[in-house]
Structure formats: structure tokens, C-alpha cells
Amino acid sequence: MSAGIHLELLPAAEVDELRADVLARLGERASATEAALQRAPGGWTMGGRAAEPWPFGDGTALVAGGPAAAVRDRDASAARPLLAADATAFCRLAGALPEVRVVAPPAVQPDAGCGNEGGEAAGSRRARLSGLAAGFAATGKHLLATVADVAEAQAAVDMGAAVMGGGGRLRERPPLSVAVMPSADGAVAACAAAESGVPVLVSGAPAEASRAELVATLAGALPVVVAVQEAAPGSPVGLLLRVPGGGSLDAAALSLTAAAAQVARAFGLPLCAAALATRASEPGWLASAECTAATLTAWLAGVAGLAGAGSLDGGAAVSLVKLALDAETASYVAAGQTGVKVDDETLALDVIEKVGIGGNYLGEKHTRRHMPDVWRPRFFDRTPYEQWLREDRRESVDLAAAFVDRVLAQQSGGSEQPVESLDPAIVAELDAIVSHAAPPATRT
Amino acid sequence: MTTSSSRPRIDPIAPHLRWDVLTPTDIERIHEATLRTLEDVGIRFPSDTALDVLASGGGLVDRGTQMVRLPRQVVLDALAQAPREYVLAGRDPACDMSIDLQHCYLSNDGSGVFVQDPRSGEKRPSTKADAAESARFVDALPSISYYWGPVVTSRDMPPATRALHDAEAVLTSTGKHFQTVTTVGEKPARYLIEMAAAIVGGTDALRKRPIISFMQCAVDPLAHDGPNLEANIVAAEHGLAAGFMPMPLAAGTGPATMAGNLVVNQAEALSGVVLLQLVNPGVPCFIAAAPSVIDLQTGGYTGGSPEDYLLAAACTQLAHYYGLPIAMGTMATGAKEPGWQAAVDDSLSTVASVMSWADMMNGCGLLDGSKILSYPHMVMETEIYRIVQKMAGGIVVDDETLALDVIADVGPNGTYLGEKHTRRHMKEIWRPQVWDRAPYDVWVREGRRGAFEKAVEMADEILATHEPPPLPVDVLAELRAIVDRADLELGGS
Numbered sequence: 001m002s003a004g005i006h007l008e009l010l011p012a013a014e015v016d017e018l019r020a021d022v023l024a025r026l027g028e029r030a031s032a033t034e035a036a037l038q039r040a041p042g043g044w045t046m047g048g049r050a051a052e053p054w055p056f057g058d059g060t061a062l063v064a065g066g067p068a069a070a071v072r073d074r075d076a077s078a079a080r081p082l083l084a085a086d087a088t089a090f091c092r093l094a095g096a097l098p099e100v101r102v103v104a105p106p107a108v109q110p111d112a113g114c115g116n117e118g119g120e121a122a123g124s125r126r127a128r129l130s131g132l133a134a135g136f137a138a139t140g141k142h143l144l145a146t147v148a149d150v151a152e153a154q155a156a157v158d159m160g161a162a163v164m165g166g167g168g169r170l171r172e173r174p175p176l177s178v179a180v181m182p183s184a185d186g187a188v189a190a191c192a193a194a195e196s197g198v199p200v201l202v203s204g205a206p207a208e209a210s211r212a213e214l215v216a217t218l219a220g221a222l223p224v225v226v227a228v229q230e231a232a233p234g235s236p237v238g239l240l241l242r243v244p245g246g247g248s249l250d251a252a253a254l255s256l257t258a259a260a261a262q263v264a265r266a267f268g269l270p271l272c273a274a275a276l277a278t279r280a281s282e283p284g285w286l287a288s289a290e291c292t293a294a295t296l297t298a299w300l301a302g303v304a305g306l307a308g309a310g311s312l313d314g315g316a317a318v319s320l321v322k323l324a325l326d327a328e329t330a331s332y333v334a335a336g337q338t339g340v341k342v343d344d345e346t347l348a349l350d351v352i353e354k355v356g357i358g359g360n361y362l363g364e365k366h367t368r369r370h371m372p373d374v375w376r377p378r379f380f381d382r383t384p385y386e387q388w389l390r391e392d393r394r395e396s397v398d399l400a401a402a403f404v405d406r407v408l409a410q411q412s413g414g415s416e417q418p419v420e421s422l423d424p425a426i427v428a429e430l431d432a433i434v435s436h437a438a439p440p441a442t443r444t
Numbered sequence: 445m446t447t448s449s450s451r452p453r454i455d456p457i458a459p460h461l462r463w464d465v466l467t468p469t470d471i472e473r474i475h476e477a478t479l480r481t482l483e484d485v486g487i488r489f490p491s492d493t494a495l496d497v498l499a500s501g502g503g504l505v506d507r508g509t510q511m512v513r514l515p516r517q518v519v520l521d522a523l524a525q526a527p528r529e530y531v532l533a534g535r536d537p538a539c540d541m542s543i544d545l546q547h548c549y550l551s552n553d554g555s556g557v558f559v560q561d562p563r564s565g566e567k568r569p570s571t572k573a574d575a576a577e578s579a580r581f582v583d584a585l586p587s588i589s590y591y592w593g594p595v596v597t598s599r600d601m602p603p604a605t606r607a608l609h610d611a612e613a614v615l616t617s618t619g620k621h622f623q624t625v626t627t628v629g630e631k632p633a634r635y636l637i638e639m640a641a642a643i644v645g646g647t648d649a650l651r652k653r654p655i656i657s658f659m660q661c662a663v664d665p666l667a668h669d670g671p672n673l674e675a676n677i678v679a680a681e682h683g684l685a686a687g688f689m690p691m692p693l694a695a696g697t698g699p700a701t702m703a704g705n706l707v708v709n710q711a712e713a714l715s716g717v718v719l720l721q722l723v724n725p726g727v728p729c730f731i732a733a734a735p736s737v738i739d740l741q742t743g744g745y746t747g748g749s750p751e752d753y754l755l756a757a758a759c760t761q762l763a764h765y766y767g768l769p770i771a772m773g774t775m776a777t778g779a780k781e782p783g784w785q786a787a788v789d790d791s792l793s794t795v796a797s798v799m800s801w802a803d804m805m806n807g808c809g810l811l812d813g814s815k816i817l818s819y820p821h822m823v824m825e826t827e828i829y830r831i832v833q834k835m836a837g838g839i840v841v842d843d844e845t846l847a848l849d850v851i852a853d854v855g856p857n858g859t860y861l862g863e864k865h866t867r868r869h870m871k872e873i874w875r876p877q878v879w880d881r882a883p884y885d886v887w888v889r890e891g892r893r894g895a896f897e898k899a900v901e902m903a904d905e906i907l908a909t910h911e912p913p914p915l916p917v918d919v920l921a922e923l924r925a926i927v928d929r930a931d932l933e934l935g936g937s
Contacts, residue, residue, distance in 0.1 A: 250831065255838075286787075346703035352666075357487070370695075377749075380748070382741065
């Protein structure tokens with residue numbers, strides 16, 4: 001874990017016991033599992049098509065999105081199918097938010113005007129790969145692609161190789177990771193990705209927030225980790241924990257997340273938690289209360305990746321405004337995790353003596369030196385009440401919506417450097433890979 | 445809704461998890477820096493009574509500037525006399541609070557000046573009737589253990605005796621402990637104590653069952669306010685718990701660095717403890733704090749920032765280092781409505797206070813940086829409190845909770861629903877009050893009722909039905925007579 005404030009939910013003895021229970025559940029495979037875990041790295045360098053490499057597993061990385069198939073527009077009464085333009089907008093926004101380190105592109109649904117409506121399932125291979133293609137074009141950050149089988153994994157790998165300029169470059173600096181289910185298909189897909197140098201996250205979805213389910217979930221995921229290490233020893237592999245039972249992010253679910261992070265660490269595996277996939281249907285008080293608690297829990301527990309930023313409806317839909325707000329919350333929490341630095345400079349006894357009783361620190365050089373350290377919000381309203389009334393009672397969601405509009409109106413977004421656009425030839429190559437792996441359904 | 449319910453009247457948090465933001469070395473350094481500041485720079489006490497007490501107790505007093513430098517040993521001796529544990533009593537004994545460094549008690553927020561209509565969103569100036577109604581509302585919510593404030597002041601009453609009108613409204617409308625933050629000056633303090641004594645049967649009885657306590661704000665940096673000092677001196681003379689709340693704004697009335705801000709905060713708060721212990725050695729007292737950072741855009745109070753919650757946790761660690769309870773500014777969002785921003789502020793602030801084991805947490809119910817009362821917002825904040833309460837309890841691991849025998853009985857693919865073990869522990873599962881968990885279609889069919897709409901309904905229900913424990917008619921008359929006398933003497937009428 002990185003420096004900062006951490007909280008151990010479980011005593012060490014209980015973590016050891018949980019670890020032992022997971023291994024016991026694997027029976028004869030326990031010793032092979034322990035050997036494989038020895039080979040798995042606890043963290044690795046994560047690159048992007050255009051992003052600087054950074055150490056995954058050191059601190060908590062915010063992961064935007066997930067394989068949602070719907071989008072919630074602001075003020076819309078219902079979610080609507082997510083189209084290619086929505087995926088592009090979501091990934092561009094994620095690229096522009098400095099707090100987001102990894103982007104999980106949503107699944108693109110068939111456009112009603114394209115003549116292929118009705119022929120593709122919302123969560124189809126084509127939908128996911130089309131989202132991945134949109135992600136590569138829209139942001140240079142690291143992408144997380146959900147893949148169902150080896151063909152899909154291979155297509156994702158091929159797309160990564162295409163944007164990086166070949167398999168060698170892909171292995172050297174993989175711009176994507178893949179998430180797989182803990183199944184036979186998932187294991188084969190994971191091995192294909194790992195053999196190409198692409199990091200793997202093995203998903204687990206506990207049926208409920210209980211100890212028994214945590215043990216079962218981890219025991220279900222570890223055989224895939226073993227398979228990956230046998231196929232490509234030393235390759236990066238971690239765990240991805242989904243919200244228990246697809247339910248609320250309540251105290252039990254958050255406790256499970258914190259406990260899972262501790263046990264995963266005991267296995268030497270980084271853990272991502274999709275703890276921002278609130279069941280709320282709008283980015284309001286409920287979503288905020290759930291996601292703030294989830295974000296703080298993830299940071300305190302040393303979770304490597306906090307996934308689901310921008311998600312609503314339990315991960316079934318994405319919202320650009322929610323993504324911006326989740327990033328703000330992550331920034332808020334991360335600022336607090338730096339802790340309180342205590343040394344001669346920060347104690348400032350000479351300044352306290354100089355300012356004395358009833359004075360003001362505003363004009364002091366010491367204040368000017370440290371002012372940049374103070375956290376500044378983007379979407380928190382701190383205006384006087386009367387001004388707030390005059391300005392149409394703008395809330396955080398309004399400020400975030402305006403920010404989203406500004407980012408999308410610009411060629412490049414926010415604080416991110418302009419993303420080098422993909423060569424049209426590469427875009428065509430990505431489209432070809434998608435079409436080859438998942439031909440569009442035809443009108444029936 | 446009445447107080448005869450079988451629910452507990454108050455529901456404090458007994459946290460299991462704790463997070464420390466300061467290392468032992470950090471604490472020692474801040475402690476030494478605080479002692480140095482008290483000894484070398486000093487604190488202003490603009491009260492002759494306070495200066496007399498401090499001079500006789502070893503403080504180095506400059507009468508001209510009203511500054512007092514406190515030698516190290518004077519501070520340490522005073523801290524050693526302050527009790528670690530005491531009871532803050534409720535008028536209703538079921539609301540007694542054991543202040544013991546092991547429990548976290550939530551109060552409402554205080555000193556607001558407006559009330560928001562939950563339906564129109566419009567605000568209006570608060571009145572004495574609002575002070576009474578807010579106390580009745582707090583009385584109904586077990587998550588709120590005591591009444592702090594008033595939540596909103598009686599702006600329709602004369603300024604000179606407004607605090608006493610507030611007190612009359614509060615003491616008659618809740619059985620919970622009342623910690624005043626608006627009673628300043630010697631005479632108003634004596635009148636308030638007379639009122640509390642009238643309820644419990646005299647000043648000796650009040651020492652045994654202290655149904656009121658006092659908190660005063662300090663004047664940052666490194667000063668106190670005269671009338672505030674005098675009110676707390678009167679409280680200490682009567683054996684009532686009291687404390688001072690510094691609110692240094694980093695980069696304004698405190699250093700821009702958090703460590704320096706903590707030194708200023710501690711120096712102000714500890715100087716108050718020294719005064720109270722010199723007035724009445726061994727009297728219950730507490731440290732209070734609401735440190736924050738200046739808003740770099742407006743120059744005002746932020747009403748929520750990452751620095752706030754770090755400072756809150758650090759202040760609590762420091763208070764407990766001295767064995768002193770702490771009343772910590774908690775929640776008190778700067779948001780104007782109970783939306784996204786309020787939930788972020790309130791959640792993080794509550795986690796920081798609870799996970800550092802703050803004894804008293806002030807508090808919930810106000811918007812716009814502690815100015816506007818919103819009853820639905822208060823309900824929603826108690827929901828956040830309840831979530832943090834569950835999380836802070838951690839995971840109990842023992843033979844009963846491991847349930848190995850039940851796991852063996854149920855076996856693969858079975859269900860636990862019918863098990864006795866399940867029935868025994870079902871009640872421990874957290875249940876929401878306003879949290880929405882309905883399936884999406886149900887949510888749409890039922891008019892998209894979210895947390896706010898449910899909180900409005902719950903608030904309406906409480907206001908329409910809750911009855912606090914009544915006071916005898918003669919006591920009510922006595923309270924009225926005391927306030928009438930105060931109005932006459934202090935120019936209130």
C-alpha cells in the first residue's frame with residue numbers, strides 16, 4: 001500500500017483465517033494456487049495509448065465506467081440505449097478528468113438508423129468491442145475491456161496491438177487490461193490476454209455481503225489466476241470485486257469491500273472494487289452518500305482500483321454528470337489521504353508568534369507558500385446564499401453538467417493534454433477487428 | 445409518535461474501528477509547540493474575573509493588554525485535574541450520556557437563523573416557536589443524543605435575553621441534554637442555571653444531574669471573548685461541564701498548514717481548560733473544535749473540505765492524548781440544499797469524527813454553513829450517521845458470528861432464511877429509513893420518491909405527532925417567571 005491513512009477492518013488473525021478458508025475450499029489445488037500466487041506480481045506499471053505509465057497497486061486508481069449498455073441524460077425520465085457517440089463522449093470526459101486513471105468503455109448499442117436494430121443483445125461482443133474502439137479513439141488513458149471469451153479477448157489484444165504499432169509495443173506498454181469472468185471461457189480468455197502481455201482482472205460477484213460469499217468468490221477467482229500464471233508466469237493479474245448481490249452500497253457491502261482488499265493483499269493480488277456502481281438512478285443525495293462512503297472505504301482499505309465511476313442503476317447505465325461528480329469526490333477523499341505533515345515548516349511557530357493575538361495570516365509569506373496545498377473544488381457551491389438564489393440555485397449537479405458541456409465542446413478536455421487523434425488507418429483497422437470478431441447483426 | 449416507544453431514546457456510537465491521522469511523534473511535537481505558544485505568545489482573556497483567576501493560578505498576566513502567558517506547569521497541572529469521564533444528564537434519565545472517551549454522541553447543529561420550507565425551498569427568519577419545534581423534533585430522533593444550540597435562535601425575542609427565551613423553548617420541548625452555545629455573559633448564565641435548577645429541584649440537584657452544559661466560541665487567533673469567558677466561569681462554579689470552541693480558518697485566522705492550525709486550535713482550547721480548572725478544580729470540561737480552511741475564492745468559511753476532516757480527526761486524537769473529551773464540529777455542510785454536495789460533506793465529516801472517536805459531534809440539521817434549518821435534511825443526516833455507526837462497529841468475529849455449525853447444517857445450496865441463527869441476528873442488519881432500495885419500475889410507479897421525499901414525509905410525521913416528556917405546570921410557570929425577570933433586569937422587554 002502507498003503512504004497515507006489506512007484502516008484495517010479485520011484483525012490479522014482473521015485475515016489469515018479467511019485466506020486459509022479460501023485455500024481449503026480449493027482442496028487439492030491449494031498448493032498449486034499458492035505456488036502460482038508466488039509468481040503473480042503485487043502491482044505493475046500501467047500505461048496508456050498516450051498516458052504516462054504509472055504504478056498500479058500503489059494507492060487507489062479511479063476507474064471510470066464499465067460495460068453499461070445505457071446512458072442517463074440529465075433530466076431524462078428514463079435511461080436510453082448507449083450509442084457510439086455516447087461512448088465517445090463518456091471516454092473523452094474520462095480522459096479529461098485528472099482523477100480518472102483507467103477507463104472502462106461502455107457497450108455501444110446498435111444505432112436505430114443503421115439497419116441492424118433488434119439483432120444484437122445489449123451486452124453483446126460487438127457492443128463491448130465497439131465501446132473499446134470508441135475508447136481507444138477518445139482517450140489516451142489505460143482502458144479496461146470486459147471480455148467474455150477467447151475470441152473477444154483476442155480481438156481486444158489485436159486492437160491494443162493496432163493502436164500501439166504491433167505486438168512487441170503492446171507487450172512493452174499495454175494500453176489496456178481485460179476483465180474476465182471466473183469461468184472456463186474466462187480462464188481461456190485471460191490466458192490469451194496474458195500471453196500477449198495484457199494485464200488481467202478476474203471478476204467476482206458475491207451473492208451477498210457475507211463472509212461465506214467472500215470466501216466463495218475468492219475461491220472462484222483464484223483458479224483463473226493460476227491458469228494465467230501457468231500460461232504466462234509472472235504476468236500481471238488481479239481481482240475485480242463487484243457489488244454484492246448487485247445491491248445497495250450499504251455498510252455491509254462496504255465492509256465486504258474493505259475485507260476483500262485485506263484478503264487479496266494477503267494473497268499478493270491487487271483488488272479493484274466496482275464500488276461506485278450505485279443502484280441510484282440519478283446523481284443526487286443517495287448516489288452521493290453511497291459513493292462517498294464507497295470512495296472513502298476504498299482509499300482507507302488500500303483498494304488498488306475503484307471502479308464504476310459514472311455508473312448508475314447498479315452499473316446498467318452511465319451518466320456523464322455522475323462521472324464528473326465521482327471524480328470530484330475522489331479528489332476530495334484523496335486530498336484527505338495525504339494526512340497531516342508535522343515538521344518545523346508546517347508547525348509554523350515563528351509565524352504564529354509573529355501574527356500573535358487577533359492577527360491575520362492572509363498576508364504572510366508562509367500562507368502564500370502553502371496556499372496551493374489547499375484543496376479547491378470544481379463542483380461545490382460556496383457562494384453566499386443570496387448570490388446562489390440569483391444564479392438559479394445552481395447545485396453541484398448543475399456545475400458538473402456545465403463542466404461536462406465545456407469539456408465536450410472543446411477539442412481537448414480539461415486538464416488533459418490534447419489526445420493525439422488516432423490515424424484514420426488505425427481507426428479503420430479497429431473497425432475491421434470489431435467486424436471480424438463480431439459481425440453486425442442483420443435486419444430480420 | 446410519543447416517547448413511550450420501545451426504541452432507545454438515544455443511540456450513540458460505540459466505535460470499534462479507529463483511524464489515527466497523527467503518529468505519536470506528531471502528537472508530541474504538536475503538544476510541545478502548543479505549550480510553547482501558551483508560554484511565549486499567550487492568550488487574550490478580556491475579562492477581569494478571568495484575569496484574576498489566572499493570575500492567582502500562576503498565569504503571567506498583563507492587565508493592560510489582557511494577555512496571559514501560561515507557564516508549562518500551570519497548563520499540565522490543570523490538564524491533570526480535568527476528569528476523563530462524567531455524565532451529561534438528560535431531563536429524561538433515558539437520555540443520559542456517559543462521556544467516557546469510548547462513545548460518540550451526535551447533536552443537532554446550532555445557531556442557525558433561518559428555517560427552510562421543504563416544499564418551496566424558501567427560507568424565513570427563525571422564531572422562538574421554531575426553537576421549540578426544533579427541540580421537539582430532536583427529541584424524537586434517537587440518533588441525535590442531545591440538543592446543542594439552539595438549532596435556530598429566537599429572532600423574534602429581544603437580543604439581550606434571546607438565549608434565555610431559546611432555553612425556555614428548548615428545556616420545555618425535549619427531555620434530552622441541552623448544551624447551550626448562545627448563553628453569554630455572567631447574568632444570563634446565572635438565569636439559565638436557575639432555570640435548569642428549577643427543573644431538577646435546585647442547584648445541588650443540578651450538580652448531580654447536570655441537564656445543561658455550556659460551550660462558547662473562542663476568538664481566533666489566540667483570544668477569547670469576555671462575556672463568553674464569564675458565562676463559562678459561572679458554569680464551572682456550579683460544577684457544570686463547559687468548553688471552548690476555537691474555529692481557526694487555515695490561511696486566515698490560523699496558519700495555512702494543518703499542523704500550525706492545530707497548534708493555534710489547541711492553544712485556545714487548552715487555555716480555556718486551564719481557566720475552568722482554576723475556577724473549580726476537577727470540574728467536567730471538554731475541548732471543542734471546528735477547524736477549517738479559508739475558501740480561497742470567497743475568503744469565507746468552506747463548510748466542508750478534506751482539510752476539515754483531517755483536522756477534525758487530528759483534534760480528536762490530541763484531545764484524547766490529554767484524556768479530555770472533545771466536541772467536534774461534524775456535518776454542517778456548506779451546501780444550500782440536501783443534494784450531492786451535502787452528502788459528500790456530511791459523509792466524510794461523520795466518518796472522520798466517528799472513526800477518531802469524537803465524544804460529541806455538533807451536528808446535523810443546518811444548511812448553508814450552519815445558517816438554515818431543514819428538517820428533511822436533519823433526517824437524511826441521521827441516515828448517514830446510522831450508516832457510519834454500522835461501519836464503525838466493524839466485523840465481530842467469534843464462534844457465534846462465524847456460525848460454523850449453521851454452515852454445516854445448511855450445507856451446499858441450502859438457505860439460511862429459516863435458521864434460528866438467522867432470526868437471532870436479523871435485527872442487526874442495517875435497515876434504511878429514507879434510503880431508496882425499490883426496484884426501478886416500482887420507483888417509477890411510486891412517483892420517483894427519493895430520499896428527500898421520504899425524509900419530508902418522516903419529518904412531517906414527527907412534527908405532527910411527537911410529544912416530548914412534559915414538565916409539571918408549576919415548573920413551566922417558574923421558567924416563565926425567570927425569563928420575565930431576566931427580561932426586566934437585562935432590558936429584554
